Amino acid sequence: MNADINNIVILTGAGISAESGLATFRGPDGLWEGHRVEDVCTPEALARNPVLVHRFYDERRARLAEVAPNPAHQALAALDAAWGGDLLIVTQNVDDLHERAGAQRLLHMHGELQSALCAACGKAEAWTAPLPPASVCTGCGQPRLRPDIVFFGEMPYDMERIDAALCRADLFVSIGTSGAVYPAAGFVQTARHAGARTLELNLDPSAGSAYFEETRLGPASELVPEMVRELLG
Ligand code: OAD
Secondary structure: OOOOOOOEEEEEOOHHHHOOOOOOOOOOOOOEOOEOHHHHOOHHHHHHOHHHHHHHHHHHHHHHHHOOOOHHHHHHHHHHHHOOOOEEEEEOOOOOHHHHHOOOOEEEOOEEEEEEEEOOOOOEEEOOOOOOOOOOOOOOOOOOEEEEEOOOOOOOOOHHHHHHHHHHOOEEEEEOOOOOOOOHHHHHHHHHHOOOEEEEEEOOOOOOHHHOOEEEEOOHHHHHHHHHHHHHO
């Protein structure tokens, strides 16, 4: 599979962390840890009920201490370390399992649980403790810190860099994402237009499966190490 491949872009979603014990967003009941996404993941929800939204992300942040990277995160980190060409892992996940596995060439397009964002000045700071509403920003001193999560209706991070990488990609791989949320769901089409090969690894066919040249179905903990072995030859 690695003939003629130099530049790789890998998109990951909640499915890559499922086998580490973190819930995906669109389970059979359509709830995320018992909440409708629109009750905890929109600017309106934050304005309406900051206590609920902050507590929800506090619980998700605390949960990180109970989970560990699985073989899929580890295989991507090994690929990152060994791959001589360009490589970019773009994750929609707000957990830190890719970096704990050792991945370096990584972007969190939907934000991070272990970061707090000042709604007044835009400064982001590392945050591992609970984050009560009205916590004070160390930059501007305003009591406006919120979870550094990209809510629905907000612009994902690093889009220019991601777009540039997609336009140069020889291979685009999507792992463990339902393809339900744009702009990430459209990356496959950008990569195809640029002439990249496209591969999807997922437990079930996703909403965007038809756009991929190849879809492999199964658990990420098996499919990702297999793909990395193929790439590293
Ligand atoms: P979803 O919950 O929508 O989709 C998870 C996908 O992972 C599904 O297609 C599952 O079939 C697949 N899956 C589950 N277990 C798997 C496993 N062991 N191996 C491989 N695949 C598995 O999660 P995302 O697509 O990541 O946004 O959701 C996208 C965005 O929607 C999230 O980033 C979040 C949410 O609203 C924000 O928080 C801004």
